[in-house]
Amino acid sequence: MTDQPLRERLRTALLRARKERDATATSALRSALAALDNAEAIPPETMPAAGAIEAAPLGVGASEAARRQLSDDEVAEILRREVAEREEAAAQIDATHPERAGELLSEAAVLATLVPEGTPRSEEIEAFWREAVRHARFDGVPGYVPGSTLAVVPPPSWSFGGTPEQADELLRLVLDGAKTATASALWDYEAEGEPLPEVGGLGIVLDSEGRPRALLATTRVDVVPFDQVTEEHARLEGEGDGSLAHWRSEHERFFGEFAAHDRGFARDMPVVCERFTVLHTA
Template sequence: MSDDVTTQSGEGSLETVDERVHTFWEVASAHARLNGVPAYFGPNVLDSVPPPAWSFGTGAEEADNLLALVLAGTKTATASAQWDYAADNEPLPEPGALSIILAGTGQPRALIETTDVEIVPFDQVTEEHARLEGEGDLSLDYWREVHEKFFREVATHAHGFVADMPVVCERFRVLYSE
């Protein structure tokens, strides 16, 4: 997120989302006892840089709903189009990677660690993965319906949707939450 994103804090002062993420990271990394985890460093070795901060979904309400599933322990997986990573020049997730999950308001709420990443064709995503995503009735049919729509509507790549498109199936665990 950029430094120009601001929200009104409870005491009436303006606070950037980046400041909230940095504060959350300081607390979360201490609570999660990340001393043994490779550090994310800033301009010098003494500056710890928070991991990427993002929210699930495409809007504030969806972000809050999916975050609630994460905080309840129902959602322990997510999926994304591999082609979007290439189109956005973003690296693929890797086991051990950390992320800060934001609420729809931009408030940091959870620190997660990616535990497993598998790339499979859309039409070969498993029932187990659909269940671990924790959404809807937890069925593969529901997962396919929702994700096909999602991949058609928010793709940043030019390939369009195809049944055998590569999907990044990512599992994660919550290390800390507020």
């Protein structure tokens, strides 16, 4: 059960609540699922411009809203906020409408049972995101609309590399302005069932201790065979002497040592080459 995606757990809980005729749980779960649906909708103004056919989702008509897939972390964060909103509303009306306040607290309790325990740094990440929303310039970032659910929920957070030392060293290069690109094995994304990065996607980079240090926005994504990664990309990664030879040597070792898949290393293995810009740092 713990391996079931959080959204599916919500749907399962809703079916059970309806079967048991639990009006409180049914109302809370329907509302939470509706909040997730709203968060997944990409506003029309952020759709690709005319001519950008390769970036447009397939099967989306003029009257349909494009969708994005929320990660489990994003779903959990929205659930936490659904719980908090009910608890805050209950506190505000408890004196004047105690019955309704009790209903809100009951709904909050239903949702709270489905919220995963947060990481020790979750509050620090939320505080970092609030600061970024206030100070960063999001001009040209697709999908970001001030005041929307997506603007409230922190984007995914992660660290570079496969060891604490690599995490801090690569982060330092980013903060120094030397690193504006990264690369990952496509086979890792497939093995872990993770979506590929998209232009406009946001991410919070953590240091080796899990502290949020930089907010990045993806500006370009290319998938190419390992042996066709360009000298320009190697230079933008900012590691070592910046040469393609150094990039190939280090990444052949890295892709072999820290692979999430079991396909080994191959000179023609597909590599996700991602470029990014730094929007905010701590």
